[in-house]
Amino acid sequence: MNEQIQQWIDTAQEMFGLSSFTRCATTTGYEKNEVNETDYRLIMEWLPPGMEERKEEDLNPDGTAVIEVDVRSGLLKSVVFVGGKAPQRGLTFLTGDKNEIVRWVEQMTGWTYGRHFIDSQSNHTYSFELAYKGVPVSPSGSIHVSLDDEKRLTFFSVYGQVPKENVIEETFTLTLESIQDIAFKRLVFCEVPSEEDEKWMPVYMIDEQFISNETGKPVVEELEVLEWKTKKNMNVKRKLIQYTPDEIDEEKIFDFPPHPDTKPITKKGRMKVKENSLLFLQSYSPKESGQWVLSNIRRSNGMIEARLTNKTDVSVVPRSWKLFLDKDSYDVISYQDNSWMLDQFEEYKNAEKAEITKEEAFDAIKPHLQLKKVYVLDGDTYRLYGQIDCHSAIHAVNGKVIHFVQ
Template sequence: MDIRIKELVNAAQETYGLDNYYLHTHELYREVSILGKTDYLLSMEWFPSHITEWKEDYNPEGTAVITIDLQSRNYKSVIFVGGKSYANGAPFQNIDLNGVIQWMEAEAGIVYGKGFHLIKEQVGEYHFAESIDGVPVSPGGRMELRFDAEGRLIFYSVYVQFPSRSLVQKENYSLTLQAVEPQAKKQLQLIEYPVYEMKQFLPIYGIEEIYITNDGTTIPFEIISGTKAQLNIDQVIHWEQANTEPFVRTEIRLQEVVTIEQAIAREPHPDSFPITDAELFKCIAGVEAGLSQLYPDESGQWILKTLHRERGHIQATLRMNAPSNRIFQRKLLLFIDANLYKVINYMDNKSLLDTFDEFQSEGEIAVSHNEAYTKLKGWLELTPVYVYDSGQKKYVLCGKLDCNYAVKATSGDVVELGSLE
C-alpha cells in the first residue's frame, strides 16, 4: 500500500474509532462535478474484526464504508451497513441540532445559513441542503447525518458543490406570481397520471415545474436536474437508408482504474473536457447511424435532446418527436464511443412503459385549460433558487415555478399530487 494511502487509512481508523475493524478493501476513483472539476476520492471498506471469512457479494452488517476526498481530506461519506456500528465511542457527546451544525461547519468548512440549511429533522436524523446565502441551489447538494439509539454515528454523507463567490451572479430577486402568469399558463399541462391500484390513467391538469430568471428567460427543470454539464441539441434525427446489420452491444465499463500518481498529479477526468464542435458533428452522425440500425423504421421520430460525457463515453439522450400526454415519456440513452463516435450500447425505457398497456383512461375531459388554471392559481408556488447555467458557467438567481396540487380533468376537483400515488 502506498504510504500516502496508508496515512489516510490510519487517519480514518482513528477518526471514527475503528479499533474493532480491519481494512477489507480500498480503491481510488475520480468523478467530475457539474462545474467540470475533477475530484479524486479514496473509498474504504472496513469489516468488523469478528468477521474473518466472507464470500457474499454484499457487505456484512456493521461494515464501515468510508469515502474521503484526496485533496481536501474531507470525508464525503461514512456509512455503517445495516445501521450497525462496532466503533469505539462517538464523535458527538450531545446529539442536538446546534451540535450537529457546529460539527458540519467544521467538517465541511461552510457556515450554516450561508452554505447550507436544514430541510428535515427527526430523532437521530438530520437532513441539510446546499444553499447560497440561504437560497436553495439547483442542482443542489445534500448533507445527511444519522445516529443509532446509543448516539453513535451510523450515516454521514455530504455531496455538494460549494461554488466560489465568483461563480454566483448576484442580483435582487424581483419575480412575482403575477409577473410570471404567462409562463405559468404555458406550464399547465393536461397529463395522464397512472393510478396503479385501479390500473387507470387519471387525466389531470398539473404544472410542469420550470425555472424563470428575472428577465423572464426560462430554464426547463430537466436540463439542470442532473449532475453532468450537458450540451443541449434539440435536433430531429432523420436518415434515408436503414442499417440492416444486427446491433452488437459493447459492455460499458462502470469503474475505471485510477492510480495514486494520477491523483497526486490531479490529472483531469476525460469527462471534464467540453464536447467540441467537431465532436458534436461526429456525435450527431453517430446517433443517426445508431438509430437507423436500432430503429430502422423510425426516421424522424426521435429528437436528440442532449449530449454529455459519461464514464469515458459520450451519452446521448433522446425523446420521441411526438410525445404523449402520459406523465412517463419514452426515453432513449445511446452510449457513443468517444474515439470512434459509434453507438456501442443503449438503454430504452419502452419495456417499462409497456406495463401501462392494460391501463384504461378514466372518463371524459370536462374541464378546460382556462378553468383548470383558475382553480390552481391560488396554489402556485414561486420560490427563489440559484440555478447553474452551463452556458454562462454561473449560478443565476431564478424563481422556481411549481405546484403541489392538480385539477382532475373529469370533475374539476383540486387534489394534492401526493394523494394520487
C-alpha cells in the same frame, strides 16, 4: 503508502471506532462531477470484527464500513455502514437532535447552516440541500445523515458543490404575477399512475422551469427533433456499463490531473452523436420519425451519453433511451430504456378523456404555484434565476386539486 493517505486512514479508523475491523481495500480514483470539474477520492473499506476477507468477491457483508475522503480538501465525503449496522464503539451522538447534527456537519464540511446548506426532506434521519447565502443552487447538492436507535452514525454523505467567488449577486425581481404567461405555457396535460385506483389519471400539471432574473425570459432546453424516411438495420452488441470512479495511482492523484471526461465535445463530435442517434432510432423505432428528441449530450465514465425522449407520449414518464457511445468512434456501444418503469403499470386501466380546458385548469392551479430563488450555474458563473414549480395538479375530468406528497 503515501504519508497523507495513511494519516486519513488512521483518522477514519479512530473517528468511527474501527480498531477491531479489518481494512480490506484502499483505492484512489477520480471522476468528473456535475459542474464539469474533477473530484479526487480516497475510498477505504473495513470488514467487521471476525472477518479477515470477503466471502464473496465484491460483496460487502452487513457492518462493513465504506469511507470516502475528498483528496483535494481532505474533507469527509461519505460514510456507509452496510445494512445500517454501526460498530459497537462507532461515532455516537449525545442527543442526536438537529442542533447537534448541524454542528457536526459544519465541522465535517466547513460550511455554515443557513448559508451553505438548508433544510430538505428525505428518508434519512436528517437531510439538507446545498445553498449560497441560504438560496438553493443548481446543479443541486445534498447532505444526508442517518442514525440508528442508539444515536450511532450509520450513514453520511455530501454530494455537490457550494459556489464560492464565482457568483453574481442580484436583487430578486421576479414575481408570480410577472411570470403568469410563462406559467401558463408550462401547464401541460399528462397521465399519471394512480396506485389506489390502479388506473392512469389524466391531469394538468406544471412542468418546472428556470426563468432569468435579469431578462424575465425562460431557459429553453436544447432539444433536437430527429426525422428520417427510411428504416435501417443497426444491431448494437451491448457492452457492460459500470459506474465506478476511474482508479489512479496514489502518488499521481496529488498532481490532480483533469479527468478525461471534462474535455469538451466538439461541434463535429456532436454531429456524429446526432448521426448515430438517428441511425439507432431508424433501427429500433423505425415508424416513429419526428417523435423523438435528442438532448443531454455529455461525457461520462469514459464514454459519451445522449438521451432520446419521445415527445408525443403523454405519460408523466415518457418513453426514453439513454445511449452510450464510444468516445473516439461515436458508435453506439450500449443503451438503456425506461420500459421497466412503465411495465409495473401494464395492467392499469386507460385514463379518461379530459373534460376541462387548459384555461380552466390554470385558474384552478394558480393559488398553488411556487416561485423559488435559485443560483444556477451558467457557464462558469452562478447567476440568480427563478424556478417555477408546483406540488399540485388538476384532475382533467372533474377539476379537483390533487396534492402530491413531497
